Amino acid sequence: MKGIRRLAKHLNISIGTVSRALNGKPDVNEETRKRVLAAAVELGYEPNQAGRSLRKGSTGAVGLMIESSPETAANSDNFFLGLIDGLQSVLSRQSLDLLVLPCPSEEDPNDYLQRMVARQLVDAMILSATQHRDPRIALLSGADIPFVTMGRAGFGDSHAWIDLDFEGVANRAIDRLVGQSHRRIAVAVPPTDVNLGSIFLDGYKTALRRHGLPFDPDLVIYAKTTEQGGYVAGDQLLGLSERPTAILLVYELMAIGLYRRLSEAQLRVGKDMAVIGFRESPRSRFLSPRLTCFRMSLHELGGSLAESLLAVMPQFQAQYPLGAVHMIWPMELVEGESDGPPGG
């Protein structure tokens, strides 16, 4: 005999009463409850999740879907680990467990998510790596699973999301560079359909316009978000007839290749070419000169994501009356030595 039945037998009461006592139902004699709780500890009882889920139709767990592809691995640095800790700090207050669901790189993300949802091992989902047209959003909406996405999609505000402040960063980076008298400023964005690329580019254009600077399509460099991509971006930069004096990068991994290419051309980062990166990461601290970039708290971002998820879960809406959150996450400038006035 095992499980709740064993406990009931041991205490000589019914399994119903044991269950009610364990679950904090009000209609249980306090004396009985104490005995049950003590026996549970004594016998090391833990509720079987399968039995509970089957009966209740909910799991007490929340899923975070990530991609385990080599590209994601290379670019995410400590992003997910930091996020996870923040998520849990909030979820644990509701006794919700976080399950990280890594989509294998060979599997279609939409198929994978469908499988995980059908398995019913979580009550709600957090999606990352949101695409501009992301079929997963329709999937979850249709299946009536509460969810929030890390990153905007192109569907406007039909669901809850939090996204990094790509526009704000592009704006402030341009402000800073223009303040340092730069007039020709390049920007490096990924060549793929990923949403952040176009958002970053829009912010860049807006900021130029605000300063009365012309937009030159030649200064938009489409490059892979890798070290090699940064090297190639450097190549393109140097090949331009009228060379820019500054460049904005949307991924810090590109900075290594760019630094190397510039150094080969005898150009000093921060003096002959100003470089500003996007997110400060442990990695960017390895660069010399140190990269000027933007800081954010992954822990707090995770916490906000968790709260915005709770706000769309029926069981928790009363406690988190936020509605469907649409939030741009602010980022703070970190001054490095990688930028400065043109010509040093």
Added chain:
Amino acid sequence: MKGIRRLAKHLNISIGTVSRALNGKPDVNEETRKRVLAAAVELGYEPNQAGRSLRKGSTGAVGLMIESSPETAANSDNFFLGLIDGLQSVLSRQSLDLLVLPCPSEEDPNDYLQRMVARQLVDAMILSATQHRDPRIALLSGADIPFVTMGRAGFGDSHAWIDLDFEGVANRAIDRLVGQSHRRIAVAVPPTDVNLGSIFLDGYKTALRRHGLPFDPDLVIYAKTTEQGGYVAGDQLLGLSERPTAILLVYELMAIGLYRRLSEAQLRVGKDMAVIGFRESPRSRFLSPRLTCFRMSLHELGGSLAESLLAVMPQFQAQYPLGAVHMIWPMELVEGESDGPPGG
């Protein structure tokens, strides 16, 4: 009506036959099976995991326990993401899903694991961040959950494990440095009880002995595995009465602080002080001069971990007759510019 009952109703057969057809049991008419499979696709049927787990007592999922503490996040770089992709490449062949279980930093790892095991959401576990005396090993052994650990523990070979080749790396690093005529070589290890520290130190001592070099306790620097720790290690190095000409680091994060401290003291890395790191990571490529270190394939390591786990799972032992694997994972030297003969 939903689930298997809906399918059965739709096809006008019993739920038992539907289940048998879906699960590939041999005693089903081929014609019936085809109809069931077609209907399953048509109606978008996916088995409910709770029902299945409850009945079968197994889940078809494997858990990877990681720590989400800020320290782990800072030091792991792409370690887990890379590992995960390798794990899945093997697990998916057995239709096993991987669930990543992140232990919150506020929770005791042993309590967390106990909770996850009791929930019965996975059939087997992979543990990381193994301690020298790790109570989780006794917990899983006692609960009769198949598991493998990433990292040795102090219990010898009572369970399956794979660990990085700390001894080999220390040995080859010393060989290389001695070959470059270094005689006084320091080593930086973490001040905590983590197993890799003492293993690395043992390898270092063995290698010195092999070259007839004396072991000087002053040359063992206990430092935090952080940027700040590297800076402090540099301080200690410079403060030694007879300054060493080379140093081995067990975490590359320390290299930033060390580089900075050496630069402040007008010492050139690779010329005035040779530095060799442990694992090559995307980060170490950000350093200049580039760090000499050791390379491994996270994807292959993940694959081997998965195979060694399958080998201890009763359902898969026949296919993976490896027994309980105890494997030291080889690493390959990557020459950087951070070491060389003393004095340049």
Added chain:
DNA sequence: CTGAAAGCGCTTACAG
């Protein structure tokens, strides 16, 4: 080859 039935461990109306 198929159907009817039992039962995995739990929660929750329902009666008392």
Added chain:
DNA sequence: CTGAAAGCGCTTACAG
């Protein structure tokens, strides 16, 4: 306040 019973969705001996 407690017990007896139903049932969540599935798999699997057992009969036929």
